[in-house]
Amino acid sequence: MSVCSPESAQDAVKYFAIEGDLRSLTPFHRGHIHDTYISAWETDGAIRRYLHQRLNRHVFQDIAGLMHNIEHVVAHLERKLANSDEPDFRVLRLIPTVDGDTWSANESGAWRTYEYIENTIAHDACEGTDEAYQAARAFGRFQYHLRDLDVEALHETIPNFFSSPFRLRQLQEAIAQDKADRVSEVEPEIRFVRERLEMVDVIDDHLRKGSFPRRIVHGDTKLNNVLFDRDTGRAVSVVDLDTCMAGWTLYDFGDLVRFTAASCAEDEPDLGRAGVNLDLYRALVDGYLEGSDGTLTAVERELMPFAARLVTFTLGLRFLADHLAGDTYFKVARDGHNLDRARVQFRMVERMEELESSMRVGTERL
Ligand code: GN1
Ligand code: MG
Numbered sequence: 001m002s003v004c005s006p007e008s009a010q011d012a013v014k015y016f017a018i019e020g021d022l023r024s025l026t027p028f029h030r031g032h033i034h035d036t037y038i039s040a041w042e043t044d045g046a047i048r049r050y051l052h053q054r055l056n057r058h059v060f061q062d063i064a065g066l067m068h069n070i071e072h073v074v075a076h077l078e079r080k081l082a083n084s085d086e087p088d089f090r091v092l093r094l095i096p097t098v099d100g101d102t103w104s105a106n107e108s109g110a111w112r113t114y115e116y117i118e119n120t121i122a123h124d125a126c127e128g129t130d131e132a133y134q135a136a137r138a139f140g141r142f143q144y145h146l147r148d149l150d151v152e153a154l155h156e157t158i159p160n161f162f163s164s165p166f167r168l169r170q171l172q173e174a175i176a177q178d179k180a181d182r183v184s185e186v187e188p189e190i191r192f193v194r195e196r197l198e199m200v201d202v203i204d205d206h207l208r209k210g211s212f213p214r215r216i217v218h219g220d221t222k223l224n225n226v227l228f229d230r231d232t233g234r235a236v237s238v239v240d241l242d243t244c245m246a247g248w249t250l251y252d253f254g255d256l257v258r259f260t261a262a263s264c265a266e267d268e269p270d271l272g273r274a275g276v277n278l279d280l281y282r283a284l285v286d287g288y289l290e291g292s293d294g295t296l297t298a299v300e301r302e303l304m305p306f307a308a309r310l311v312t313f314t315l316g317l318r319f320l321a322d323h324l325a326g327d328t329y330f331k332v333a334r335d336g337h338n339l340d341r342a343r344v345q346f347r348m349v350e351r352m353e354e355l356e357s358s359m360r361v362g363t364e365r366l
Pocket of ligand 2: 031220240242
């Protein structure tokens with residue numbers, strides 16, 4: 001999908017019910033899927049900012065379903081927070097179109113607009129255990145508040161999104177098709193995957209047996225999807241609700257560890273730097289258990305270290321499959337970008353295997 005031009009963004013923002021005069025519109029580079037812009041509007045000398053996204057229709061083919069999910073989750077959270085003692089927790093607010101819809105389809109694509117949550121900051125890399133704890137607590141709270149949201153109420157906008165066996169099949173297809181003629185260059189990575197096939201079905205087997213319930217999950221719990229208050233340093237909002245749908249709760253915990261406890265960026269080319277920071281991991285366990293406040297079953301708590309390994313492995317499968325398919329899903333900024341991402345994930349999986357017993361400490365309590 002091509003990156004959208006500033007002119008089409010300029011045109012798209014006019015479809016939303018925003019008061020005032022447009023003062024600026026600038027691209028905001030974050031995320032691998034949508035195109036994002038931030039705008040500033042002036043009314044009576046006061047400036048308000050908004051975040052606009054052109055939605056990726058290759059990845060999200062059911063935009064109406066996606067926006068239905070977001071509306072539903074936001075409304076549920078607002079109800080819950082209205083009756084809680086968490087006044088500083090902020091829920092993302094969608095700005096309707098001039099016709100009162102949640103999104104707008106025009107020549108340049110499908111667009112939506114959120115109110116920009118001011119005086120907050122998102123971190124791409126974790127600066128310490130307090131930050132990790134806060135982020136994990138926020139995602140745990142999110143999970144806690146959604147625990148009674150009916151899993152049938154949300155659409156499965158990307159089928160099998162959280163299923164590791166499905167991600168393995170996608171990789172196997174990409175290997176068989178070898179569209180970009182790259183399979184011969186990734187033999188060590190393919191071998192790495194083959195040596196770990198027994199991991200892939202563990203969670204789906206548990207779900208089939210009913211060891212724990214399927215619940216609504218966030219589905220993209222990267223540290224930079226948490227907004228921190230610039231003054232207090234407290235986590236005040238969880239953003240990017242695109243993948244909120246029925247899944248397994250620990251997917252959220254696993255993805256949180258994958259990203260936040262990593263010792264380098266997700267796409268670090270120097271593999272020597274890839275690894276897992278145990279102090280950050282422990283802070284994530286504490287924060288998540290505290291935030292989710294008894295939502296996890298005993299079986300789930302025991303599976304926390306495994307979930308971290310499985311989600312990291314599964315993201316590795318996805319990045320590798322996209323590399324082999326010719327980089328058609330995740331945005332890339334350089335040759336081999338998806339391969340670098342896959343390699344970092346696999347290196348982290350190896351470290352988690354070595355650290356298995358240390359990662360278990362603390363997850364059995366409560
Ligand atoms: C994508 O674009 P972004 O960063 O919000 C992806 C997630 C991955 C993540 C990896 C819809 O999220 O599943 O975990 O990249 N989102 C989708 O960084 O596939
Ligand atoms: Mg996302």
